[in-house]
Amino acid sequence: MSREVVVTGLGLVSPVGNNVPDAWDALVAGRSGIGRITRFDASGYEQPWGGEVKDFDPSEHVDAKLRRRIDISTVFAIAAAQEAVADAALEVNAEAPGAVGVMMGTGIGGAHLLVEQQRILDEKGPRRVSPFLISHMLPDTATGLVAIALGARGPNFAVTAACATGGAAVGEAAETIARGDAEVMIAGGFEAPLQPIYYAGFMAMKALAAHEDPTQAVRPFDRDRNGFILGEGAGMLILESREHAEARGARIHARWVAAATSNDALDMVAAAEDGRGIAEAMRRALARGELSPEQISYINAHGTGTPMNDRVETRAIRDVFREHADRLPVSSTKSMHGHLMGGAGALEAVITILTCKHQIVPPTINYTTPDPDCDLDYVPTVAREVPVEYAMSTSIGLGGHNSVLVFGRWEG
Amino acid sequence: MEVPRVVVTGVGMVTPVGIGREETWRGLLAADNGVRAVTDFDVSDIDSQVAGQLTGFEPLDWISRKDVRRMDRFVHVAIAASDEAIAHAGLNVSAEAEAIGCMIGSGIGGMATLEEQFRVLFDKGPNRISPFLVPMFISDMASGQVSIRSGARGPNYNTVSACASGADAVGSAFEVLRRGDAQAMIAGGTDSCITRMTLAAFAASRALSTGRNDDPEHASRPFDLERDGFVLGEGATTLILETLEHAEGRGREPIAELVAYGQSADAFHVTQPSENGEGAARAMRLAIKKAGISASDVGYINAHGTSTPLNDKFETISIKTVFGEAAGAIPISSTKSMVGHTLGAGGAIEAGVCVLSLRDQRIHGTRNLLVPDPDCDLDYVAEGARDLSFDYAISNSLGFGGHNSSLIFKRFVA
Numbered sequence: 001m002s003r004e005v006v007v008t009g010l011g012l013v014s015p016v017g018n019n020v021p022d023a024w025d026a027l028v029a030g031r032s033g034i035g036r037i038t039r040f041d042a043s044g045y046e047q048p049w050g051g052e053v054k055d056f057d058p059s060e061h062v063d064a065k066l067r068r069r070i071d072i073s074t075v076f077a078i079a080a081a082q083e084a085v086a087d088a089a090l091e092v093n094a095e096a097p098g099a100v101g102v103m104m105g106t107g108i109g110g111a112h113l114l115v116e117q118q119r120i121l122d123e124k125g126p127r128r129v130s131p132f133l134i135s136h137m138l139p140d141t142a143t144g145l146v147a148i149a150l151g152a153r154g155p156n157f158a159v160t161a162a163c164a165t166g167g168a169a170v171g172e173a174a175e176t177i178a179r180g181d182a183e184v185m186i187a188g189g190f191e192a193p194l195q196p197i198y199y200a201g202f203m204a205m206k207a208l209a210a211h212e213d214p215t216q217a218v219r220p221f222d223r224d225r226n227g228f229i230l231g232e233g234a235g236m237l238i239l240e241s242r243e244h245a246e247a248r249g250a251r252i253h254a255r256w257v258a259a260a261t262s263n264d265a266l267d268m269v270a271a272a273e274d275g276r277g278i279a280e281a282m283r284r285a286l287a288r289g290e291l292s293p294e295q296i297s298y299i300n301a302h303g304t305g306t307p308m309n310d311r312v313e314t315r316a317i318r319d320v321f322r323e324h325a326d327r328l329p330v331s332s333t334k335s336m337h338g339h340l341m342g343g344a345g346a347l348e349a350v351i352t353i354l355t356c357k358h359q360i361v362p363p364t365i366n367y368t369t370p371d372p373d374c375d376l377d378y379v380p381t382v383a384r385e386v387p388v389e390y391a392m393s394t395s396i397g398l399g400g401h402n403s404v405l406v407f408g409r410w411e412g
Numbered sequence: 413m414e415v416p417r418v419v420v421t422g423v424g425m426v427t428p429v430g431i432g433r434e435e436t437w438r439g440l441l442a443a444d445n446g447v448r449a450v451t452d453f454d455v456s457d458i459d460s461q462v463a464g465q466l467t468g469f470e471p472l473d474w475i476s477r478k479d480v481r482r483m484d485r486f487v488h489v490a491i492a493a494s495d496e497a498i499a500h501a502g503l504n505v506s507a508e509a510e511a512i513g514c515m516i517g518s519g520i521g522g523m524a525t526l527e528e529q530f531r532v533l534f535d536k537g538p539n540r541i542s543p544f545l546v547p548m549f550i551s552d553m554a555s556g557q558v559s560i561r562s563g564a565r566g567p568n569y570n571t572v573s574a575c576a577s578g579a580d581a582v583g584s585a586f587e588v589l590r591r592g593d594a595q596a597m598i599a600g601g602t603d604s605c606i607t608r609m610t611l612a613a614f615a616a617s618r619a620l621s622t623g624r625n626d627d628p629e630h631a632s633r634p635f636d637l638e639r640d641g642f643v644l645g646e647g648a649t650t651l652i653l654e655t656l657e658h659a660e661g662r663g664r665e666p667i668a669e670l671v672a673y674g675q676s677a678d679a680f681h682v683t684q685p686s687e688n689g690e691g692a693a694r695a696m697r698l699a700i701k702k703a704g705i706s707a708s709d710v711g712y713i714n715a716h717g718t719s720t721p722l723n724d725k726f727e728t729i730s731i732k733t734v735f736g737e738a739a740g741a742i743p744i745s746s747t748k749s750m751v752g753h754t755l756g757a758g759g760a761i762e763a764g765v766c767v768l769s770l771r772d773q774r775i776h777g778t779r780n781l782l783v784p785d786p787d788c789d790l791d792y793v794a795e796g797a798r799d800l801s802f803d804y805a806i807s808n809s810l811g812f813g814g815h816n817s818s819l820i821f822k823r824f825v826a
Contacts, residue, residue, distance in 0.1 A: 002591070044538065097694065098676060107550055109521075118530045118609060126458045126612030133613040135682045135812045138519060139551060139572040144813025147679040153691065156677035156815055157573035157580045160521075160552040168569040172584065175591060181675070197529060200538030201545035260593070263559040263568035265509060268482070268547045280510060280565060284593070398547050399556025401568055 002178045005256040006410065008245050009088025009238030010350050011080040011188075015051030015231050015337045019083055023337075024354055027362040028383040032215035032336050034229050039194040045203075049214035050194045051231025051338025069132040070141065071110035073192035073232070076343075077142035078149070080234035081186055085150065088238035088250060090184065092150045099244075101154030101182040102143045104236075105169030105189040107162055107342030107397075110137030112195055139342075146186060154182040161261065162397030163302070165189050166235065166345025167405050171259025174239050183244040189346030190234030202230065205269070209305055216366050218339075220303035220332035221310045221378045223371035228304040231338025235347035254356040255408040257390060258289030264400035271308060271396055275316030278302075278394060281402040282320045289406050291390060293321045296328065296406070298361045298391040300352045303332025303378075304339055309396060311373045318376075329386055331379040335365040345395035349405050352393040356409045361386045418589045419666030419824060421659050422501025422652030423764045424493040424600075428464035428645055428751045433496055437768050439750070440776040441797040445629040446751045447643050453608050460620035462628035463606045464645025464752025482544050483557060484522030486648075489757075490554035490602035491561060493648040498562060501652035502664060503596060506563035511595040511658075513566030513588060514559045516602055516650065517581030519574050519756030519811070522549030523605035551756075554602045558650075566594040572756070574811030575716075577601055578649070579759025579819055583673035585653050586819075595658040600650035601760030614644060617683065619720060632753075633780035634717035634746035635724045635788040642718040645752025649760040651767065668767045669822040671804075674699030678814030685722060685810060689730025692716075692808060695816035696734045699806065703820045707735050710742060710820070711802025712775050714762045715792075716810045717746025718753050723810065725787045732790075743800060745793040749779035759809035759817060766805040766821045773823075775800050 010020050015033030017023030026033065034051050042048030053076065058067050061079040081102075092100050117133045135141065140158035147156050155176050159169040166189025173187030193199070202208050209227035211217035219225040245252055262284065264277030271277065286293060302313055310332075318325050333351050340347050355361045360383055367380040388409060395403045425432065428446025429439030439446070446464045455461040471480045471488035474495055480488065494516070498505060505512050525548045532540050547553060552570040559568055567588050571580040578601020585599035614620045621641035624631040632643040659666055676698065678691035685692065700707055716727055732739045747762050748754075754761060769775045774797060781794035802823070809817045 098698065101677065107552075109551075114526070114609075115530065117613065118527065119534070121609055121612055122534065126608065126615065129609075129612045129616040131616040131618060132682075134610075134617050134619075135574075138574055138812065140519075140574055140577075140811070140813050140815065141682070143573075144677070144682055144815070147677040147814065148681070151679050153677050153679045153694070155675045156813075157571050157576070157675070159569050160550065160572055161569035162547075162550055162552050162556070164569070165552070172569075172571075175587065179587065179591060196538055197526075197533050197541065198546065200533065200541035201529070201543070203538070204541045204543040205546065206543070261513075261567045261569055262510075263514065263556065263565050265559045265563045265565045268553070268556060268560065277565065288593075397552070398550065399553050400559060401552060401556060403569075 004242035005174045005177045005239055006242050006245050007237055007253045007256060007353050008240045008250040009084040011083030011236040012347055012350050013053055013076045013080050014233035014347055015053060018056055027333055027336055028360055030363050030365045030381060034214045034217055034338055037194055040196050047210050049217050049229050051229055053233050069136050071113045073190050074142045076234040077104055077190035080236040081146045084236040084238050090238055092152055094151055097153040099154055099183040100152040102147045102152050102156050102186045103169050103173040104143050105159040105165035105342050106139045106191055107165050109139040111198060113137045115197060161401035162399050163341055163344055164395040164397035164401040164403040165342035167395040167403030168261050170237060170346055170349050170405055174256045174259055177239055177241050183241050185239045187239055188236035189343045191341040191343040192232045193230045193341050194232050218305040218335045219366040220305045220335050220364050221374040222367045223369040225305045227306055229338040231340045233340055234343050235350040252410045252412050254353045254410050257406040257408045258285040259405050260284030260288055261403045266400055268399055271312045275312040277400060278396050278402045279316035279319045281404040285404040285406050294324045296390050296392050297388040298355050298386055299330040300348045300393045301330050301332045302394045302396045303334055314374045314376055325376060329361050329379050330376045331361055331364045333362050345403055348393045352391045353407050355388050355391050356407050359388055415590050416655040416657060418586050418653055418670045419656050419659050420651050420668045420670060420767050421654055421664045421666055422497040423767055424496030424650045425764050426489050426493045427647040427761055428466055431469050443777055443779045443796050444750060447628045447631055449628050458611050459615040459622040460611055461625040462631045462643055464643055466646055484525045484548045485604040486518055486522055486602050487554050487557045489604050489648040490516050490558055494558045494598055494650040497650040497652050503652055509563045509565040511566060512564040513594040514555050514564045514568050514598040515581040515585045516554035516558055516600050517571045517577035517756050518551040518554050518602050519572060519577040520603050520605045521551030523610050524607050525549045527607050527609050558598060564598055573815035574813050575755055576759055576809035576811035576815040576817045577756030579809035579817040582651060582760060582763050583817055583819060586670050586673050589653060589655055596654035598650060599653050601757040602648035603755040603757045604646035606644055606646055630780050632719050632749050634719040634749050634778055635792045636781045637783040637785035639719045641720050643752035645754040647754045647757045647761055649764040666824040668770045669824050671822045672699040672703035672820040674702060674818045676816045680814055683812050685726045689726035691814060691816045692727055692810050693730035693733040695818040699818040699820050708738055710804045710806050712769060712805040713742055713744040714766050714807045715744050715746045716808045717748055728788045728790055740790055743775055743791050743793050745776055745778045762807045763819055766807045770805055770821055770823045773801055
């Protein structure tokens with residue numbers, strides 16, 4: 001027996017806006033959130049571009065004592081969760097302790113904390129390392145803290161699957177409700193990778209985009225694309241059993257329809273050239289949702305802007321959707337917010353839900369020169385009104401991880 | 413669709429008491445000690461200087477020289493355990509690649525790689541950072557690399573819940589099978605991060621034993637009055653879980669059945685367990701309810717039993733809460749008394765222990781329980797291994813952040 005799951009709350013902190021309405025306006029307007037990195041001294045790099053969260057005041061979300069102990073990525077997660085909980089008008093009932101759970105994903109965890117403490121270890125010795133480091137740097141720190149703040153005592157852990165993390169976490173949370181292990185799940189993903197060692201690591205992998213103008217650096221599916229740009233932030237959803245949402249008269253944004261994950265089982269970095277792994281996840285998701293490919297109205301693509309990803313993903317979409325692929329709008333909002341790593345799948349899940357709600361799909365900006373290997377309708381530059389019944393969000397990660405989510409319009 | 417029964421058909425283990433399943437199991441039954449002084453790096457200025465360390469583990473026995481360099485040790489260990497589990501189950505993964513998924517939990521990921529690269533960053537600058545840094549240290553890489561090696565293309569991610577990660581990976585894989593998303597899952601846990609930073613940071617959090625640096629073999633002493641913290645350990649365990657139908661279809665006799673997974677959050681404190689182990693009790697109760705059994709059916713508890721003053725006291729209370737007066741009659745043992753606390757691997761190692769205990773109808777004891785603690789007054793099998801006729805074993809895992817997971821395994825009866 002699988003129960004119906006709906007989305008009743010959304011929250012986000014992102015390079016294009018620190019709440020859902022602001023970010024949605026920017027995405028529909030096609031505004032880039034990419035600029036010069038200020039989070040660390042990146043002056044040694046010629047084009048130090050990043051998708052930074054701007055004008056964000058942690059003190060609006062956590063008290064000073066907690067702020068000192070936690071990583072900025074955790075603050076993003078908490079802030080987005082707060083918005084989502086308020087949006088859903090969710091009150092956690094202490095008498096049903098297991099009814100509300102928390103499941104979030106992050107690719108890395110507390111990167112900023114760790115590098116700061118490594119310097120202390122090296123310079124001042126092990127006895128000066130913070131007693132709060134271990135408990136506050138783990139990928140599951142945010143799920144624990146959000147549970148503590150809300151009194152949410154249901155299923156609780158973090159999920160990691162590299163860049164497919166957010167999608168996998170949201171999917172696992174939805175399945176937890178579908179099988180009856182919780183009524184409500186606070187689910188999403190977050191990341192703050194604008195940090196010297198990770199920036200250098202991705203530079204060394206030659207994965208990052210180069211362009212004179214930061215706002216034009218991420219060019220998914222464009223012939224002249226040459227990499228991605230790291231972004232930071234968080235996306236959070238309140239998932240709820242339909243029964244629970246209707247009983248409390250909650251406003252419903254969309255239906256959760258399906259989730260699937262898969263692995264290429266091929267290479268730790270490169271995706272399978274034929275796109276079989278992500279295609280497999282798309283097929284599994286369609287099967288889980290009992291949908292035919294023709295029923296999908298929009299895909300929010302992983303679309304990182306690397307030469308390989310966009311080619312492989314296009315191939316997978318063609319393989320799964322066949323002729324329907326010619327009539328299927330596909331856009332990459334990473335063109336505007338950059339690649340949030342473990343946060344990407346969750347941020348993009350929020351955007352995908354908003355396309356179901358508003359019946360508008362945001363564009364792929366910077367798409368100017370077609371690539372013969374990428375021959376789909378990428379919604380170039382300008383947002384479009386589309387009757388969205390079912391929308392899919394795809395994520396593809398290092399380590400061969402793939403995750404896919406499908407949401408449906410709520411006819412409320 | 414009828415919910416399928418899920419069985420265990422393979423186990424692979426790499427632990428401080430043995431490289432390999434049967435070697436580990438023999439070691440545990442013999443109450444061997446896996447805790448030694450840390451000598452791989454300077455610990456003279458760190459308060460805790462002992463750890464449960466692998467003896468004689470050579471990654472090259474499993475992995476090519478090139479790949480060994482491109483993987484962190486937590487992945488090496490996971491690969492060794494997974495290879496053994498797959499072989500034990502006689503599973504031909506590539507023959508049905510899309511029906512088989514992989515979930516290997518890791519709480520920490522590639523800490524050694526990260527520390528090494530921090531040094532490069534500080535000493536030589538960002539341009540010298542390895543292109544393999546990111547794909548080596550992220551915590552999902554055990555799941556990723558085991559898939560790549562075995563060819564498993566089904567559902568795949570890592571669950572992180574600090575010290576309960578391995579249990580949640582096994583539990584999540586169990587649910588994947590029950591909802592029909594795969595036919596078999598390679599599931600387990602791994603962590604290997606005995607580094608200067610990890611030891612220093614755990615010591616700073618006052619979680620580690622610091623009083624027996626000169627007497628490592630007595631440092632991990634769960635439920636003993638003189639326990640003073642846990643001992644960091646390293647290792648991995650992988651289980652092959654599959655639907656009963658799938659196992660029967662390929663003519664494999666299950667070793668045990670996995671019947672329930674209960675999970676809860678304390679929502680209380682980042683590092684301390686909730687008062688009187690309320691969260692842990694809730695996870696056990698949930699698992700018992702989902703298994704459709706009563707508490708009195710449980711014949712053995714493999715405790716989280718970390719050897720910290722608070723954990724062992726509260727876990728004891730939570731067991732009494734769930735089992736009532738019968739609590740005193742249930743044998744409870746802590747694997748950590750011999751291998752230390754292997755973090756994300758712990759829940760998986762202990763799940764493997766439950767499977768082997770049911771198979772052999774024999775349980776291992778709790779080592780180093782020499783001085784009884786009035787707050788810990790249950791049967792911890794202090795005298796060593798014993799024969800036990802039983803049908804259900806429960807494995808508890810409790811993690812920083814207030815995560816609690818209980819898995820219930822059953823003696824396999826067709």
